[in-house]
Amino acid sequence: METENNLIQAHLRGDRQAFRELVERHTPGIYNLAYQYTRDQMEAENLTQETFLRVYRALSRFRPGSPFRPWLFAIAANLCRNWSRQQKETSFTELNSQGETDDQPLPMEQVQDLLPLPGEILETEELYSALQDAFEHLPEHYRLVVILYYTEGLSYDDIAQVLNIPLNTVRTHLRRAKQHLRQILEQEFGALS
Amino acid sequence: MNLIENISCAAARTQLDDYIAGNILPGDRRSVGTHLRSCSACREIFEAHWQMDRLLMLLPRTFPRETLANEILVRVDRADLRQRWIALAGSVVWGVLILWVLYSTWLGLQEGPLAEVINMVMNEPALLWRFPLEVIGAILENLPIFEFASIVILVSVGVWLLRRYLPGNMGPAPRSMREAT
Numbered sequence: 310m311e312t313e314n315n316l317i318q319a320h321l322r323g324d325r326q327a328f329r330e331l332v333e334r335h336t337p338g339i340y341n342l343a344y345q346y347t348r349d350q351m352e353a354e355n356l357t358q359e360t361f362l363r364v365y366r367a368l369s370r371f372r373p374g375s376p377f378r379p380w381l382f383a384i385a386a387n388l389c390r391n392w393s394r395q396q397k398e399t400s401f402t403e404l405n406s407q408g409e410t411d412d413q414p415l416p417m418e419q420v421q422d423l424l425p426l427p428g429e430i431l432e433t434e435e436l437y438s439a440l441q442d443a444f445e446h447l448p449e450h451y452r453l454v455v456i457l458y459y460t461e462g463l464s465y466d467d468i469a470q471v472l473n474i475p476l477n478t479v480r481t482h483l484r485r486a487k488q489h490l491r492q493i494l495e496q497e498f499g500a501l502s
Numbered sequence: 503m504n505l506i507e508n509i510s511c512a513a514a515r516t517q518l519d520d521y522i523a524g525n526i527l528p529g530d531r532r533s534v535g536t537h538l539r540s541c542s543a544c545r546e547i548f549e550a551h552w553q554m555d556r557l558l559m560l561l562p563r564t565f566p567r568e569t570l571a572n573e574i575l576v577r578v579d580r581a582d583l584r585q586r587w588i589a590l591a592g593s594v595v596w597g598v599l600i601l602w603v604l605y606s607t608w609l610g611l612q613e614g615p616l617a618e619v620i621n622m623v624m625n626e627p628a629l630l631w632r633f634p635l636e637v638i639g640a641i642l643e644n645l646p647i648f649e650f651a652s653i654v655i656l657v658s659v660g661v662w663l664l665r666r667y668l669p670g671n672m673g674p675a676p677r678s679m680r681e682a683t
């Protein structure tokens with residue numbers, strides 16, 4: 310399989326098939342990010358299209374040899390955040406306003422420790438859908454980190470690069486995301502001991 | 503001698519995520535592991551992290567419609583075509599402007615002092631090798647500077663426009679990822 314860098318060089322030499330290959334290879338990842346972020350198929354498709362349109366325009370200045378995937382995801386993530394800014398009402402305003410600000414790096418010690426969910430919950434069939442519900446209620450910036458890490462498999466370093474945040478903030482966001490999820494699952498399943 | 507690195511609960515807890523993710527140096531990994539085996543409080547927190555980690559791995563990946571990639575390519579092609587038309591239209595306008603300035607310059611040359619210099623040289627070509635510097639000086643001195651500058655500016659702008667909007671080379675370069683959007 311051709312590397313992304315080879316495909317980009319081929320595209321710049323006028324090989325139309327090369328850009329097609331890039332689009333086909335990365336549409337699922339970008340769509341997944343956009344869909345998990347917006348939870349709306351139409352918006353996700355628009356954001357995916359817009360991402361590749363911008364990639365097409367910017368490819369000629371892509372630095373050869375640098376990793377393509379983080380660069381691509383950075384474009385998509387920025388578009389997602391712009392989209393979010395344009396949305397007047399967000400359902401997570403409440404969660405966000407509980408003393409947390411975007412991208413504020415906190416020492417890990419200040420992030421509260423997690424406690425395990427009781428075994429009975431893990432055995433329930435509702436857990437899977439509860440998890441998805443809980444995920445939808447995560448603050449957006451945590452959701453981005455979670456998607457990039459857990460479903461797209463990017464490393465902490467890549468995520469820091471994609472979102473333009475310090476490495477430690479990536480760790481803090483992931484940790485807080487887990488806490489939020491646990492809290493939401495807790496509410497979903499009633500008081501947990 | 504059995505060396506067991508003893509680390510504090512706080513130190514172990516800050517490294518739990520990296521420990522689970524495998525983003526940890528072998529020495530630190532051993533210290534955290536040793537600590538977890540001997541400290542039930544930290545072990546409980548580790549289990550919670552590990553549990554959430556497994557849960558998050560269950561998050562489903564959503565796949566796009568099969569035709570989406572094609573639709574993207576169609577949209578990119580359309581945008582590309584639009585850019586080509588813009589470039590073509592821009593080139594035509596610029597070409598006409600350049601021709602117009604060239605024409606008016608040529609008209610000006612028919613009667614101006616430069617025309618006299620050229621006529622003189624045409625009538626007596628020997629001037630060219632006998633007094634080359636004087637001839638060039640006379641031409642430069644009488645060159646209609648406004649028209650000449652206009653031609654240079656128009657040609658430069660035209661070349662810049664073509665380079666900017668030629669397919670595959672559209673838009674200014676992003677210096678960083680943020681700028682790329």
Ligand SMILES: [Zn+2]
Binds near residue numbers: 514541
């Ligand atoms: Zn401990």
